[in-house]
Amino acid sequence: MRGASVGLRSELIGLGGIVERNAYLVKRYVWWEVAFFLWTVANTLTIVFIAEGVEASGGQLDVNRQTTVLLIGAVIWAYLGIIFEILTETVAWERWEGTIEYTFMAPLSRTVHLLGMGIFAVAYGVVRAGLLFAAIAWFFNLEMPSANFAGALVVLAVASVSFVGIGMMTAVLPLISPEKGTQLGFIAQGLLLVVSGIYYSVDVLPRPMQLVAVISPATYALEGIRDAILEGAGVGSLWGEIWPLILIGVISIPLGLAVFRRGERYAKQHGKLKRSG
Amino acid sequence: MSRTATAMSSRPQAPDGVPAVEVADLTKEFLRRDKRAGRFKRRRRVAALKGVSFTIKRGECVAILGQNGSGKSTLVRLLSTLLLHDGGSAYVFGHDVFTDPRSVRRLVNRVSVEASFFKRMSSGENLSYAARFYGMTASETRTRIPEILERVGFPSARRNEPMEDLSRGMQQKVALARALLTSPVLLLLDEPTTGLDPRSKLEVQDFIRDIRAANDVTILLCTHDLHEAEEIAERVGILDGGELLILEDADELKRHYEVSTLEEAFFKATGKSFEQEQADENGGGT
Numbered sequence A: 001m002r003g004a005s006v007g008l009r010s011e012l013i014g015l016g017g018i019v020e021r022n023a024y025l026v027k028r029y030v031w032w033e034v035a036f037f038l039w040t041v042a043n044t045l046t047i048v049f050i051a052e053g054v055e056a057s058g059g060q061l062d063v064n065r066q067t068t069v070l071l072i073g074a075v076i077w078a079y080l081g082i083i084f085e086i087l088t089e090t091v092a093w094e095r096w097e098g099t100i101e102y103t104f105m106a107p108l109s110r111t112v113h114l115l116g117m118g119i120f121a122v123a124y125g126v127v128r129a130g131l132l133f134a135a136i137a138w139f140f141n142l143e144m145p146s147a148n149f150a151g152a153l154v155v156l157a158v159a160s161v162s163f164v165g166i167g168m169m170t171a172v173l174p175l176i177s178p179e180k181g182t183q184l185g186f187i188a189q190g191l192l193l194v195v196s197g198i199y200y201s202v203d204v205l206p207r208p209m210q211l212v213a214v215i216s217p218a219t220y221a222l223e224g225i226r227d228a229i230l231e232g233a234g235v236g237s238l239w240g241e242i243w244p245l246i247l248i249g250v251i252s253i254p255l256g257l258a259v260f261r262r263g264e265r266y267a268k269q270h271g272k273l274k275r276s277g
Numbered sequence B: 001m002s003r004t005a006t007a008m009s010s011r012p013q014a015p016d017g018v019p020a021v022e023v024a025d026l027t028k029e030f031l032r033r034d035k036r037a038g039r040f041k042r043r044r045r046v047a048a049l050k051g052v053s054f055t056i057k058r059g060e061c062v063a064i065l066g067q068n069g070s071g072k073s074t075l076v077r078l079l080s081t082l083l084l085h086d087g088g089s090a091y092v093f094g095h096d097v098f099t100d101p102r103s104v105r106r107l108v109n110r111v112s113v114e115a116s117f118f119k120r121m122s123s124g125e126n127l128s129y130a131a132r133f134y135g136m137t138a139s140e141t142r143t144r145i146p147e148i149l150e151r152v153g154f155p156s157a158r159r160n161e162p163m164e165d166l167s168r169g170m171q172q173k174v175a176l177a178r179a180l181l182t183s184p185v186l187l188l189l190d191e192p193t194t195g196l197d198p199r200s201k202l203e204v205q206d207f208i209r210d211i212r213a214a215n216d217v218t219i220l221l222c223t224h225d226l227h228e229a230e231e232i233a234e235r236v237g238i239l240d241g242g243e244l245l246i247l248e249d250a251d252e253l254k255r256h257y258e259v260s261t262l263e264e265a266f267f268k269a270t271g272k273s274f275e276q277e278q279a280d281e282n283g284g285g286t
Helices: A002-028 A029-054 A063-097 A100-106 A108-139 A147-171 A181-194 A206-215 A218-233 A237-269 B003-007 B073-078 B101-107 B123-131 B138-151 B168-181 B199-215 B226-232 B248-254 B262-272 B274-282
Strands: B021-032 B043-056 B059-066 B087-093 B107-112 B186-190 B219-223 B235-240 B241-250
Touching: A002 A108, A002 B123, A029 A108, A063 A100, A063 A108, A063 A147, A063 A181, A063 A218, A063 B199, A108 A147, A108 A237, A147 A181, A147 A218, A147 A237, A206 B003, A218 B021, A237 B059, B021 B073, B043 B073, B043 B087, B059 B241, B073 B087, B073 B186, B073 B219, B087 B219, B101 B107, B107 B168, B107 B199, B123 B168, B138 B235, B168 B186, B168 B199, B199 B219, B199 B226, B219 B226, B235 B248, B235 B262, B241 B248, B241 B262
Parallel strands: B043 B241, B059 B219, B059 B235, B107 B186, B186 B219
Antiparallel strands: B021 B043, B021 B087, B235 B241
16 A cells, blocks of 8 residues: 555656656747747738638628637637647657657556656647637737636536546557658648638538547537637536546547557657667 | 765665676668668668677776777767667666666766756756756755866856857856766766866866765766876777777786787777778768
């Protein structure tokens, strides 16, 4: 019993170490982080301006509402991008720096290692997504009179479990393919969002894509967050989006760990668990 | 009690009465693109280790000599749980390296030819997060990191400088500090002084001797520096083409090959002249 508690304490300290390391990296690359955030703001603006563009070209639409719909899509895209980047790029970065051998030979369970990265990614992603949302909403002077931000945050938090699970699967890609693995992570992000109604309703998708949308956590995240912000839906009425997210999360975390372990085993078998820079 | 001994006081427990390292018939192969296959990307299996067997006693220092591509790093990476084997067995203090890797990881740390740090982070930051992976709390590292950096001769004024601003010798000292911070009972040194200037090389070698004298640390030193092997290790092995040709104390090794220097013994054991050795290295290896 005491051994188990010592082991658990040690794992929790290790989890703290993963978060600590990523915090140091953000601190040491803070100006790169600022530059990347400004790029995300610019990227988001190019999408959100579409609503005003449609109106200017004679289209009939509620600009405020459509701008908010697009903004939510762009913010979720950026958030998912950060989750995948931190989970995937950290492995790729460790390969480049050569620290990967020291991290993978440390007595830290892979579950705790990946969960630590996931926790940091969610914390950092939420702060960044909040800033992005606030900046763009201020820029467009968007009105959200009935918005339930707490409800939106609950949906985002539940969805994040699934996102981290999928991120674990993509995190193994740089181990298998040091050259192209990271880019494959971005492809996974794009595929996930294209079927999930990122800037449009899932109803406009062809039938086969709609079927895939059913198993994508981003579908429920986008629907739930839009309902919370545009309609002021509370957690009770968001349950229709929350329970599928819980279900997908319960499946995706063990699946993500299993995929990562399999990839790690492949890398150890073929001598790929080593520095590449 | 010396500073090194203080720093190593909360070390993991290794069972008594078992060898520190016990390797039997260890084999590892890699798939390599067959250059002879021309444009068709055929792959062939290349043996990196061919049935290597040896034992290291607790507290002993063993050096393995070999040219680039001889299998030294493969051996270290297998014992570090970073590779899976294709045959044979390896135990570290009685723990199976391949079926019980987490128990092995608590006992082992390593220093390799590349210092390998997050280059923008400082030495203190690199050591701090790495220590957490071994269960060390912030209050423990707050005192131990300055202590161990001082012990390896790292100037305290440079503790907050990014690693990329440090010389290679300084980086290697921090790598030694990282390995010792976690109080390993088995230290794997993979060419720790390769590429260092003569002064840094001597400092690192002195430190290795020092920690051996002060602590119950078993060391496996892989090197191609014959002088370093003879100076530091109790027994010296020669690894060539993935085969461990011999593992004896340096004097016995010289007697065995009827030569007067370790260098001559090495060339006689591998059956190659110095010129051939150079040509092999220039041609690349596994």
